[in-house]
Structures are given as structure tokens and as C-alpha cells.
Amino acid sequence: MASVLHRSVRARGGVAAVVLCALVFLAAFVGPALAPQNPFDLADIDLSNASIPPAWLAAGDPRFLLGTDDQGRDILSAILYGARISLLVSLSAVVLAMLLGTAVGLLSGWYGGIVDAVTMRIADVQLTFPALLVALLIDGLIRGAIGGATGETTALLVVIAAIALSLWVQFARMVRALTMVEAGKPYVDAGRLIGARPARLLLLHVLPNIAGPIFVMATLDLAFAIVVESTLSYLGVGVSAARPSLGTLIRLGSDFLYSGAWWMTVFPGAALFVIVLAVNLLGDRWRDAIDPRLQ
Amino acid sequence: MLEFLARRLAQSIVVMLVVAVVAFGLGRYAGDPVDALVGQDTTQAQRDALRHELGLDQPVPVQFVRWLGDAVRGDFGLSWRWRRPVIRLIAERAPATLELAFAAALLAFVTGVPLGVYAALRRERLSARVLMAASLVGVSLPTFLLGLLLILLFGVTLRWLPTFGRGDVVDLGGWTTGLLTRSGLRALILPSVTLALFQATVIMRLVRAGMLEVLHGEFIRYARARGLPRHIVLAHALKNALLPVCSIAALQLGSIVAFAIVTEQVFQWPGLGLLFIQAIERVDLPLVAAYLVLVSAMFVGVNLCVDLLYGLVDPRLRADRARPSGTLG
Numbered sequence: 001m002a003s004v005l006h007r008s009v010r011a012r013g014g015v016a017a018v019v020l021c022a023l024v025f026l027a028a029f030v031g032p033a034l035a036p037q038n039p040f041d042l043a044d045i046d047l048s049n050a051s052i053p054p055a056w057l058a059a060g061d062p063r064f065l066l067g068t069d070d071q072g073r074d075i076l077s078a079i080l081y082g083a084r085i086s087l088l089v090s091l092s093a094v095v096l097a098m099l100l101g102t103a104v105g106l107l108s109g110w111y112g113g114i115v116d117a118v119t120m121r122i123a124d125v126q127l128t129f130p131a132l133l134v135a136l137l138i139d140g141l142i143r144g145a146i147g148g149a150t151g152e153t154t155a156l157l158v159v160i161a162a163i164a165l166s167l168w169v170q171f172a173r174m175v176r177a178l179t180m181v182e183a184g185k186p187y188v189d190a191g192r193l194i195g196a197r198p199a200r201l202l203l204l205h206v207l208p209n210i211a212g213p214i215f216v217m218a219t220l221d222l223a224f225a226i227v228v229e230s231t232l233s234y235l236g237v238g239v240s241a242a243r244p245s246l247g248t249l250i251r252l253g254s255d256f257l258y259s260g261a262w263w264m265t266v267f268p269g270a271a272l273f274v275i276v277l278a279v280n281l282l283g284d285r286w287r288d289a290i291d292p293r294l295q
Numbered sequence: 296m297l298e299f300l301a302r303r304l305a306q307s308i309v310v311m312l313v314v315a316v317v318a319f320g321l322g323r324y325a326g327d328p329v330d331a332l333v334g335q336d337t338t339q340a341q342r343d344a345l346r347h348e349l350g351l352d353q354p355v356p357v358q359f360v361r362w363l364g365d366a367v368r369g370d371f372g373l374s375w376r377w378r379r380p381v382i383r384l385i386a387e388r389a390p391a392t393l394e395l396a397f398a399a400a401l402l403a404f405v406t407g408v409p410l411g412v413y414a415a416l417r418r419e420r421l422s423a424r425v426l427m428a429a430s431l432v433g434v435s436l437p438t439f440l441l442g443l444l445l446i447l448l449f450g451v452t453l454r455w456l457p458t459f460g461r462g463d464v465v466d467l468g469g470w471t472t473g474l475l476t477r478s479g480l481r482a483l484i485l486p487s488v489t490l491a492l493f494q495a496t497v498i499m500r501l502v503r504a505g506m507l508e509v510l511h512g513e514f515i516r517y518a519r520a521r522g523l524p525r526h527i528v529l530a531h532a533l534k535n536a537l538l539p540v541c542s543i544a545a546l547q548l549g550s551i552v553a554f555a556i557v558t559e560q561v562f563q564w565p566g567l568g569l570l571f572i573q574a575i576e577r578v579d580l581p582l583v584a585a586y587l588v589l590v591s592a593m594f595v596g597v598n599l600c601v602d603l604l605y606g607l608v609d610p611r612l613r614a615d616r617a618r619p620s621g622t623l624g
Contacts, residue, residue: 125310128594130550132557140575140583141321227437231557234439235572247439254443262447269440277435284431 014289017281024278028087031080036063039078040243047072051256054263067263069249070256075263078249079271085245086275089156090225093163098218100164101171106202108172109179116176123169134166135228139237155240159232163225174217178210212290219283223276230272246272303602307595314591318584319362371585376577381585385567390470391461392559392566396551398483399490403551407495408540411502412533415510418503426499433496438554442489442561449485457482459563486562490554497547498540505536538605545601549594 038044049072052061060067066075108116126134139162182188183206191201232238233247241248246268253264346352350361365371371381410426417423450458462478464471473479509515509532518528556568563569567586574582 121309124306125313128310128598129591130553132550133553133590136553136556136575137587141317223435230437231439234437235557235560237575250440250443257443257447258451260451262451265443265447269443272440273436276437277432280431280435 014285017278017285020274020278021282024083024275025087027080028083028275032077032084035074035077035080036065037074037077039073039081045072051261053261054267066267067261069253069264070261075267078244079246079268082244082246082249082268083271083275085156085239085243086226086229086247086272089159089229089239089245090163090222093160093225093229094167094218094222096160096164097167097221098171098214101168101173102175102207102214104168105172105175106179106207109176110183110198110202110206119172120176123173126166126169127173131166131170131224132228132231135162135232136235136237138162138165139232143237152240152243155238156243159229159238162232163228166228167221167225170221171214171217174213175210178213179206182206182209216283216287216290219279219286223279223283226272226276226279246275300603303599307599310595311588311591314588315363315366316359318366318587319359321580321584321587366585366588371588372581374574374579374582376574376579376582381581384570384582385585385589386469387471388565388567388570390472391564392552392555392568394472394474395483395486395490395558395564395566396555398487399494399551399555402487402491403494403498406491407498408502408537410495411499411540412506414499414503415506415536416529418507427503430496430499433492436492438489438493438557439561441492442486442558445485445489446561456485458485461565486558486564489561490551490558493554494547494551501540501543502536505540506532509536542601542605545597549597552590552593 032038049061049064049068050070052064052068053059054067055062055065064074064076066079068074069078104115104119108119129137139158142158142161179202188201188205191205196205229238229245230247230250233245234251236251238247239245241252244252249268250265250272253261253268256264350358353361369382373379374381374384377384414423414426446458449456457478460482461473462480462482463476464473464479465475473483512532512535515528515532518531552568555566556572558564559566559568560572570582571586573579574586
């Protein structure tokens with residue numbers, strides 16, 4: 001684990017990837033405390049400040065570095081708060097997918113039989129469809145089932161569940177294949193001979209040996225989850241507009257694209273792009289570091 | 296081969312049945328069709344009559360079999376919002392999506408394959424490294440964001456290209472095409488580029504990885520050692536590298552349909568994706584169910600074709616299957 005991280009840092013661009021990721025996460029989780037304005041506090045927002053361009057333009061206002069939206073919200077503050085929601089949703093979804101997929105993969109790879117047959121058939125069905133479509137459909141299904149009007153928290157949970165359910169099969173498939181390979185190795189046989197229980201063998205011996213690829217997949221899936229979350233929010237079926245994520249900000253801003261207020265779309269878009277790029281870069285370097293064929 | 300074919304076919308049928316159950320359950324449990332169809336001041340007796348007429352008072356398995364029977368014949372009922380047969384709505388919108396998807400797929404292949412080959416052959420060069428870095432950028436740019444940025448640049452700032460709808464279309468007996476008019480072709484440019492970029496980067500990375508793996512192979516080293524001209528060696532390598540790429544790329548192209556939903560929303564392209572998103576927003580369940588079933592049928596069909604073609608094209612797979620019966624390769 002640590003040596004893999006070490007190697008990925010040494011790989012070309014590895015340091016840049018780690019630093020960029022650290023900055024992005026720092027900005028998203030500490031940023032709101034430093035933000036000039038709380039975009040969810042109505043007392044903090046003044047409608048007379050609506051649609052001000054970025055500060056360096058002639059009509060700009062030094063109080064609003066990246067300008068304001070049509071409600072008078074500071075774009076920079078909205079981005080910092082929005083990035084936190086985007087990362088929160090996609091991180092939760094990926095962790096959920098990873099836990100579920102790893103558990104199922106370990107079990108079906110170790111025991112085979114009916115568990116294996118059932119999960120792999122489910123995987124076959126689900127992998128027939130692109131994950132984005134699966135997330136969109138699950139999102140629609142849950143929404144339909146619990147009725148149209150939902151609170152902010154419910155909307156968040158629905159999106160997390162939809163993304164997690166669209167990603168878990170990939171983990172299950174990979175972990176299953178890796179477990180099957182590990183299960184035939186001498187150290188596992190040795191463990192069996194001294195009478196170790198399967199749970200002990202799986203969690204203490206097999207799992208650490210296959211952790212590298214799992215974390216790489218989780219990193220690359222995190223980038224994908226951020227894209228899916230922002231896409232769902234852009235389509236208006238993601239998180240609620242009361243707590244906008246970056247995708248929601250872009251959707252709201254894009255209504256003003258034609259009237260020349262480009263900053264409402266471009267800055268949240270740039271933030272989204274940098275976040276996805278940072279995570280992708282990290283996953284890419286990391287994968288190269290653990291896959292000797294690619295070196 | 297026959298057993299393989301039968302197994303894949305059975306698997307596809309199971310997938311379609313699962314999808315059908317989901318689609319049926321969606322229409323059955325996520326809302327009351329009677330409420331959706333009648334107005335405010337319909338009496339209870341009229342509602343009951345309609346319920347009976349639609350067969351909703353029958354046991355659920357009976358309803359499912361009837362629904363399935365209708366669906367197989369292409370009858371998905373009336374759209375709650377448009378009050379028209381769902382299948383007609385879909386048939387009207389399909390040409391727009393298919394033309395967009397086809398243009399994007401073509402663009403993705405034509406750019407992705409040569410760039411991937413180049414990046415593999417010249418992998419130590421700066422230009423190839425820049426290309427790989429650019430591909431990471433392409434993967435990291437969400438489709439809808441790319442679309443919006445293209446609109447901003449080419450539509451709003453430069454005013455070069457249309458950013459809205461399909462332009463003028465020509466009706467060819469039920470199939471409306473935008474490929475025959477100038478404004479239709481111009482309207483196609485931005486949406487198809489938006490849709491193609493992600494696929495092009497994926498194809499490029501696949502081709503590069505495939506080429507690198509093949510170039511390390513024994514037979515390539517042997518061909519080089521024999522002193523075969525470079526272009527002949529390359530032709531051998533490309534033939535072997537493209538095979539897995541073709542199958543993965545064909546599956547990837549299926550995801551064009553998924554991303555078309557997003558692209559159509561950005562450009563207000565009047566295709567199936569826009570219809571689907573509006574149906575989800577307005578809880579128009581028969582339409583959602585029909586889209587689900589038809590798109591699934593398409594995916595399952597593509598998957599099946601890819602598997603079968605793979606078996607036909609790759610001589611190694613054929614040889615494996617031929618061996619038990621005593622013939623060699």
C-alpha cells in the first residue's frame with residue numbers, strides 16, 4: 001500500500017497529481033469557512049448585487065471576485081460550497097460501492113457456488129448498460145417510488161444510492177477475479193493448514209494483497225462519480241437547487257449563457273473540470289505504478 | 296459454437312425479461328395510471344370503468360403477461376402527457392438521435408484510431424506525450440460542460456454555428472433527416488463534436504494500449520528480425536491490436552446513446568434523449584418504460600452481435616472450439 005503510494009508519487013506527474021488533489025479537497029472542505037459569503041444564508045444575499053461580472057472587468061465589484069449570479073450570490077462562495085457537496089456525494093457513493101462490491105466479490109470469489117452465480121448474473125445484466133444510464137434510471141425509480149416532493153437530504157441520499165448502485169458491480173467483478181487468483185496461492189493454503197477461519201484468511205490475508213487495485217479503481221471511479229453527480233444535477237434530477245452542487249450551479253448559470261453572463265457557467269465549470277482532472281490524474285498515475293506492463 | 300450461441304441468446308433473453316419486469320413495475324407501482332389519465336372531476340364510476348377497460352383490476356401476473364404481449368408487438372400504450380401512442384412518439388424522435396449518434400461515432404472512430412496508433416508508435420516523443428495528456432483532459436471534461444463551452448465559444452461569442460435544435464429537416468416518408476440541408480448539417484456540428492470527444496479519447500487510449508501490447512509480442516519481434524519492411528510489420532500489429540479494440544469500442548458506442556441524453560438536453564436536440572428526460576421530469580411512465588425497453592433491446596443486441604462477431608473473426612477462438620472434434624486450427 002505505502003510502497004505503491006510512494007511509487008506513484010515518483011512516477012512522472014505523480015507529485016503534481018497528489019498536490020492538486022490535496023489542494024482541491026482542502027478547498028472543498030475548508031473553503032466554505034473562508035468563503036466571503038454564505039450563499040445559503042438569505043440575509044447574506046442582496047438582490048441588488050445580482051449579475052455583477054468578475055471583479056477585473058469594468059462593471060465588476062471588488063467584493064465579488066468571480067462575479068455574482070442572478071440572485072446576487074457570490075460565485076466564488078457558491079463554488080466553494082458547491083464543490084463540498086459534489087465531493088461529499090461522490091465520495092460517499094464510491095465508498096459505498098467499494099464496500100458493497102468488495103464484500104460481494106470476496107464472498108463469490110472464495111465460495112463460488114450460488115452466491116457467485118447470482119451476483120455474476122446481476123453483473124451481466126447491469127454491465128450491459130452504461131453506468132450513467134443505470135444511475136439515471138435508479139435515480140428515476142427511487143424518485144418515482146418515494147413521490148415527487150422530497151427534502152434536500154432525501155435528494156442527496158437518492159443521488160448517492162443511484163451512483164453507488166451503478167458502480168458496485170465493477171468492484172464485485174474485479175475483487176472476485178483477484179480473490180480467485182489469491183485463493184490458489186501457497187500462503188492461503190498455509191493459512192488453511194494451520195486452521196485459520198475463512199473470515200480471517202479473507203480479511204487479514206487476501207484483502208491486503210488485493211487492496212492496491214481496489215483503491216486505484218476507487219480513485220478512477222471517484223472521478224467518474226463526480227461527473228455522474230454533476231450530470232444528474234445538470235439534468236435537474238440530482239441534488240436540490242436549495243443546496244446546489246457544481247452541476248446545479250452550471251445548470252442555473254447556463255440559462256444566462258445567451259445573455260452574456262458567461263461567468264455564471266464558466267467558473268463553476270472550470271472548478272468541476274479541475275476537480276475531475278486532479279482525481280483522474282491521481283488514479284492514472286497510481287494505476288501505472290501498480291501495473292508493471294504499463295511502465 | 297452452437298452451444299456458445301445458445302448460451303448467449305438465453306442470457307440476452309434473461310436480461311430483456313429483467314428489464315421488462317422493471318419497466319412494468321415502474322408503470323404499475325410508481326403511480327396510478329388512472330389518476331394520470333383522468334381529469335379532476337371524473338366520477339368514481341367512470342374511474343372504475345376505465346380501470347376495468349385498462350385491465351388494471353386483473354391480477355398482477357395477468358397484467359404483466361398482457362403488457363409483455365403488447366410490448367413485443369410494439370404497443371406501449373398512451374403517453375400520459377402527450378395522449379398519443381408512445382411508439383409513435385418514439386418513432387418520430389428516433390431519426391434525430393440516430394443521426395446524431397452515427398455522426399458522433401464516425402467522428403470518434405476517425406479521430407480515435409489514428410491518434411491511438413500514433414501515440415503507441417511514437418510513445419517516447421513529446422507529441423505523443425502531449426496527446427496522452429490531452430486525452431486525460433478529454434476524459435475529465437463532462438459532456439454537458441463541453442457542450443456549454445462550445446455553445447459559448449462558437450454560438451454566442453463567434454456566432455459561427457447554430458446551438459439550438461436540428462435546423463431544417465427533410466421528410467423521407469416517416470424518416471426526417473437533417474443531413475440533406477445546409478442548416479441541418481450546420482446544426483449537427485456542435486452536438487456531434489460534443490458527443491464524440493469522450494468516445495474518441497476512450498478509443499484512442501484503447502488503441503494505444505492494444506498496440507503497445509501487440510508490439511511487444513514474439514511474432515512482431517520475429518517479423519522485425521526477419522527484416523520485413525516496417526509498414527508490413529505495422530499492418531500485422533494493427534490487425535491484432537484492433538480486434539479487442541473493435542469489440543470494446545462497439546460496446547462503448549452503446550454508451551453514446553446514454554450520453555446523447557445529456558447532449559440533447561444541452562442543445563435542445565429533438566431526439567429520444569430529450570423526450571426521455573422530459574418524460575422523467577413529468578413522470579410520464581409509459582414513455583419511460585418504453586424507452587427503457589427499447590434502449591435495452593438495442594444494448595443487448597449490440598452485445599450479442601459483438602460476441603458473435605468476435606467468435607467469427609478471431610481464429611484463435613475458432614481453433615479452440617474446433618480442437619475437441621479432432622481438427623487442428
